[in-house]
Amino acid sequence: MSDCLFCKMVDGEIQPDVVYEDDDVLAFRDLNPQAPVHVLVIPKRHIATLNDLTPEDAELTGKLVLAARELAAREDLADDGYRLVMNCNAHGGQTVFHIHLHLLGGRPMGWPPG
Ligand code: AMP
Numbered sequence: 001m002s003d004c005l006f007c008k009m010v011d012g013e014i015q016p017d018v019v020y021e022d023d024d025v026l027a028f029r030d031l032n033p034q035a036p037v038h039v040l041v042i043p044k045r046h047i048a049t050l051n052d053l054t055p056e057d058a059e060l061t062g063k064l065v066l067a068a069r070e071l072a073a074r075e076d077l078a079d080d081g082y083r084l085v086m087n088c089n090a091h092g093g094q095t096v097f098h099i100h101l102h103l104l105g106g107r108p109m110g111w112p113p114g
């Protein structure tokens with residue numbers, strides 16, 4: 001997707017602050033962090049929203065969660081805890097239409113979210 005911000009990051013056209021990369025997954029720091037640690041974990045393949053996931057994407061979505069888990073450990077968030085969030089469409093607050101997992105930590109997260 002040539003007009004997708006996160007695909008441009010995967011393609012190297014835009015260089016985010018990358019904290020993790022493998023064949024299928026890229027993770028980078030959020031430009032507008034909502035917590036002391038705020039990392040976005042994305043699949044390298046363009047998938048616009050959670051609604052577009054198929055059963056064939058089960059392994060890939062698992063890899064997103066496992067990458068977030070690894071990053072939480074690296075950022076020393078594991079014991080205090082952290083939050084993983086995926087927003088979908090307007091009511092979910094999605095603004096970038098390439099799925100991404102938010103890893104948020106370093107402070108207590110309120111509940112319910114706004
Ligand atoms: P969402 O609202 O769930 O779609 O999240 C999109 C996230 O992307 C927001 O938290 C933005 O701060 C973040 N974001 C937007 N542009 C960039 C960028 N160039 N680099 C890093 N994060 C970005």
Ligand code: ZN
Nearest residue numbers: 004007046098
């Ligand atoms: Zn994309």
